[in-house]
Amino acid sequence: xxxxxxxxxxxxxxxxxxxxxxxxxxxxxxxxxxxxxxxxxxxxxxxxxxxxxxxxxxxxxxxxxxxxxxxxxxxxxxxxxxxxxxxxxxxxxxxxxxxxxxxxxxxxxxxxxxxxxx
Ligand code: 5GP
Ligand code: ZN
Numbered sequence: 001x002x003x004x005x006x007x008x009x010x011x012x013x014x015x016x017x018x019x020x021x022x023x024x025x026x027x028x029x030x031x032x033x034x035x036x037x038x039x040x041x042x043x044x045x046x047x048x049x050x051x052x053x054x055x056x057x058x059x060x061x062x063x064x065x066x067x068x069x070x071x072x073x074x075x076x077x078x079x080x081x082x083x084x085x086x087x088x089x090x091x092x093x094x095x096x097x098x099x100x101x102x103x104x105x106x107x108x109x110x111x112x113x114x115x116x117x118x
Pocket of ligand 1: 009020021032033034035036037044090091097098099100101
């Protein structure tokens with residue numbers, strides 16, 4: 001487990017060094033609005049601790065991944081998209097479009113979401 005990785009954008013948001021529009025926060029997780037939203041509700045949910053991707057977070061095995069998903073659902077409820085449905089996405093690796101290597105769940109909702117994704 002590594003915290004506060006230098007040059008990590010999302011560690012900077014956790015530290016309060018980079019501004020973000022937070023929608024929820026608890027001891028180990030924060031959620032904030034994506035700067036380039038792809039849906040009416042587009043929130044990023046991250047552990048405060050730095051893991052590069054969801055597989056590394058899963059391997060840590062201390063329940064933190066569960067907390068990220070639980071937080072995503074809480075935000076979906078608070079944003080009134082849980083009934084209609086929402087999508088949780090972890091882009092993993094460059095080929096999947098991951099650009100920030102601090103694990104984050106994209107919570108997307110508020111419009112109909114096509115399948116398969118592009
Ligand atoms: P990825 O491409 O790694 O799956 O997702 C990274 C996400 O972070 C993108 O959706 C992008 O819009 C968002 N993002 C990049 N820089 C910032 C920032 O400074 N603040 C916020 N709130 N979101 C950001
Ligand atoms: Zn980080």
